[in-house]
Amino acid sequence: MYGQNTDVLRESLRELLTFHRIQHRIGGAGAPSVRATTTAEERRLIGEQIARYRHSVLTWCHQGLYAANPHIDHEKLTRRTRGPAEELRHRIHAALAGDHAGLPTITELTTTQPFRLVEIWRQAARACALGEHDFAAGVGHGRLSKAQALTLVHDVAEVTEALLVLDRRYDGIPGWQHLQSPTRLVRAAEACATYSRYSDPSYSVDHHGWDPPAQLIDPPGLPGxxxxxxxxxxxxxxxxxxxxxxxxxxxxxxxxxxxxxxxxxxxxxxxxxxxxxxxxxxxxxxxxxxxxxxxxxxxxxxxxxxxxxxxxxxxxxxxxxxxxxxxxxxxxxxxxxxxxxxxxxxxxxxxxxxxxxxxxxxxxxxxxxxxxxxxxxxxxxxxxxxxxxxxxxxxxxxxRPEPARHVSRPGAAESRIDFQAALHHRRGDTRPSQTL
The missing domain is CATH 1.20.1260 (Ferritin)
Known part of the structure; x- marks a missing residue:
């Protein structure tokens, strides 16, 4: 389901946003008393693997914006005629075209990683790989209300903002490749997030998406x-x-x-x-x-x-x-x-x-x-x-039963509030996060 996959994605990015001293977390030297456990070449390979996980998350963001409104011809739109969602989709498309890391292999998605930081990236990429099925199974244009589509756009915008924050922190990894045009991309993500807040969110979108098919309950018959x-x-x-x-x-x-x-x-x-x-x-x-x-x-x-x-x-x-x-x-x-x-x-x-x-x-x-x-x-x-x-x-x-009301899934709002608090956190800021 869309809600389950995005919960894992937000929780993974939220924890990654709390990590600093990235070199030390992948085996580099930290304090004078902490010696390096990996070489610069090994850290370069780890950085390339993280870049592939990041590419998977960015691909999910692009697919999410396409699912919200697939009837957009970017060849006929210019910078002045594109709306916030169209501009973000255009910038993500350009970032994917300039990112030569590629998608992770099935082995990288299914194998537990030794470093906690890399393991969290794997969980985020795995959630995005599973979440791609949601867009063809109910989370798409024509199946969502306008409020649900805007909630999807808002989720994509905040995930993109988190990727850009992490992209700046990983500058010390040997051979780290930054996303293309990060300034324009972050401006597009912030504008899209602001635009999608103009209407009340509809977290009932979390109920849509792909579910494993139900199986038969084999005999013997149960009592009562x-x-x-x-x-x-x-x-x-x-x-x-x-x-x-x-x-x-x-x-x-x-x-x-x-x-x-x-x-x-x-x-x-x-x-x-x-x-x-x-x-x-x-x-x-x-x-x-x-x-x-x-x-x-x-x-x-x-x-x-x-x-x-x-x-x-x-x-x-x-x-x-x-x-x-x-x-x-x-x-x-x-x-x-x-x-x-x-x-x-x-x-x-x-x-x-x-x-x-x-x-x-x-x-x-x-x-x-x-x-x-x-x-x-x-x-x-x-x-x-x-x-x-x-x-x-x-x-x-x-x-035919009455259509289900737009009821939010339990914990849907709290998951997004915690993610926003981690995304916009500043050092020394001890104020509690405000509810939506």
Whole structure:
């Protein structure tokens, strides 16, 4: 996730900003009583390795600005027409072009380094390498609100400022190569950071990004409500593919039955969740009724149908006081909301792409003993008319869960405040950092 990767990146840079006497931290001589443990050539090689880690972080910054707004043609923009974000992206692009260190190898990203300073740089570069997947998995233009995009731009601007501060401190490393045009780059980063503060930040961007895919929970079945949660989780995983019409109807009926049984058991203990489950049962009952005449063999869904039936059967066997644990009840509700979303997507896709067809009665002729008779034949035709409109309305407006509110991840603001305090710290400044 974007929040997890940027937390590691900010924490790594925050600790690096507290380091002084860089030569001593990579084996150079410090005080008169401290002898050098590395040669100048070894320190030069360490400096080149740090430069590769820095190149990885700077590449992440460039990709972050591109993800915030990819529709920028820098060839048609000039220094006077570029905005703060466009100017910073232009300066980072120039810095990357002039930095010949290159990206670190996979061995450098995965091997623990002996010096603490180099190890922290490795952790920062590793977080950036993982964070590159976030920009293609939800942290990008068109998927973020304006406030979220500005928060992304602000994070990039502050990371760039930190890189420039560290770049000046590492001047004593033999053969150290500074970033190109550091003065213009730091001015662009400061202007971009100031510009992105004009609106309130939206730290809900931390919830976006790449997550490892969920895996099936293998048998044996767990006892009690945990077994229902297990079957629902496996159903959610198996709904990654579009089910055929028969499997879809089995899934719909299993969720209707499970919702009804859950609402019955929660009626006396917790009325508010019981009402939500009862409403879910009504929606699925309407879906079961409306899909009784649909067909279609394209798709899979046999495993999903089986897990849905298992979940409903296990819920029926539970005693009436089995839902007293609020943690497991909330987990069941969260997983069921994911099932609702995937069922809604399957319905909408299957109807619009004509994977699900409508059964219709068609008049025909039959030759029986030389006599033509009118008969009614059943045919499956593309879904049109009131049935199509009803099913799409149920999937889009009633089954699909409400969009999640823009809620910040716990610790998102504190992580950025601590990073800002380390970035703008001055010697002798003992004032506590101000909250945003």
């Amino acid at each position: 409500i945990a077994g229902v949660v297990q079957a629902q989780h496996n159903l959610l995983v198996n709904l990654r593919t579009i089910p055929n019409a028969h499997s879809l109807r089995v899934v719909l009926d299993s969720q209707r039955l499970l919702s009804h049984e859950t609402a019955t058991r929660l009626t006396g203990a917790d009325p508010a969740p019981a009402a939500r489950w009862a409403q879910r049962a009504q929606v699925y009952a309407r879906l079961v009724q409306q899909t009784r005449d649909i067909g279609g063999n394209l798709g899979t869904g046999g495993l999903a149908a089986g897990q849905g039936s298992i979940a409903a059967a296990r819920m029926q066997k539970l005693p009436h006081d089995a839902l007293l644990d609020p943690t497991q009840t909330r987990q069941l509700e969260r997983i069921s909301a994911g099932i609702d979303e995937r069922v809604a997507d399957a319905l909408h896709y299957g109807i619009t792409q004509r994977l699900y067809l409508q059964r219709a009665n068609v008049l025909g002729l039959q030759d029986r003993d030389g006599t033509l008779e009118h008969v009614i034949r059943k045919r499956f035709i593309p879904m049109t008319g009131p049935l199509k409109a009803t099913l799409i309305d149920l999937a889009r407006n009633q089954l």
